[in-house]
Amino acid sequence: MHNILYSNNSSYYSMIARLVLAEKAVAYELHNIDIHIKMEQFSPEFVSIQPKMTVPVLVCDGVNLADSHQILLFANKHFSGPDLCPAEDEAAILKSLDLHYAFSIEDLTMGKALRKSPIAGFALGCGLKRAARRCQELMRTHTEFKSACENKLKLEDERQRLILSKENNYAQVLAQAIKLCDSLEVELSQHEFAASKHYSLADVVWTVFLARLVMIGFESFIAERKHLNAYWQKMTQRKSYPEANLCTKMPLKFLLKVMFALLFKK
Numbered sequence: 001m002h003n004i005l006y007s008n009n010s011s012y013y014s015m016i017a018r019l020v021l022a023e024k025a026v027a028y029e030l031h032n033i034d035i036h037i038k039m040e041q042f043s044p045e046f047v048s049i050q051p052k053m054t055v056p057v058l059v060c061d062g063v064n065l066a067d068s069h070q071i072l073l074f075a076n077k078h079f080s081g082p083d084l085c086p087a088e089d090e091a092a093i094l095k096s097l098d099l100h101y102a103f104s105i106e107d108l109t110m111g112k113a114l115r116k117s118p119i120a121g122f123a124l125g126c127g128l129k130r131a132a133r134r135c136q137e138l139m140r141t142h143t144e145f146k147s148a149c150e151n152k153l154k155l156e157d158e159r160q161r162l163i164l165s166k167e168n169n170y171a172q173v174l175a176q177a178i179k180l181c182d183s184l185e186v187e188l189s190q191h192e193f194a195a196s197k198h199y200s201l202a203d204v205v206w207t208v209f210l211a212r213l214v215m216i217g218f219e220s221f222i223a224e225r226k227h228l229n230a231y232w233q234k235m236t237q238r239k240s241y242p243e244a245n246l247c248t249k250m251p252l253k254f255l256l257k258v259m260f261a262l263l264f265k266k
């Protein structure tokens, strides 16, 4: 099989795709899509692969999988390597995946950034407007993407309202994140891994969730829970962890570059 993964280094859902492919030891060609500075998700080439204009996308012998949840299930089913969703644990694993995907990691990440500094808030606002401008430009120059662009613009609009409104749902999202850590702690007190006694697809998503908590400064949510802390240490020692290049830090240089682009580039 010839596999191409369109991914972005710090993108949460791209990390899920990279981690499951690393666990399954799948070889692939990596195409980095710069979604922050160059905003390559709005390039006509990429939109013809992914009309939702998001990463990750896995292309396997011409089949496009344009969502991390789909990639998890597809990778487990179609590639050799360990079965990460065995029949006897399937119900618990799928339930754990549903719990994970019901949570808005974007609201948590953005909400935290907005509270960290007013400059971050201003830059985010500029970024959202810049994304909308790129999308409108694409719609003008490539009418074949009209309906994809209209859908994306609706989402961008929704993002602007939710993220920038004073009454955004941060307190609620933060409480949900803590509740997820509590329920993981309970699960991990009962079995070695997140959904069963074996490593599974659930561990792929929860490892990325914990990596994101670290990235946005919530390592204490992990450290203060005994089982969760031991689990996180164990996950970071797996062979797949460095292979998937999980991002737990935003280098200052990169943040400044993104900030500059959002504030000053067209």
Ligand SMILES: N[C@@H](CCC(=O)N[C@@H](CS)C(=O)NCC(=O)O)C(=O)O
Binding pocket: 011, 012, 013, 014, 035, 041, 053, 054, 055, 056, 066, 067, 068, 069, 131
């Ligand atoms: N449901 C999708 C969500 C993908 C997604 O939201 N990706 C973000 C990065 S983590 C993205 O590409 N954002 C760029 C944009 O929306 O313009 C999945 O699970 O793959």
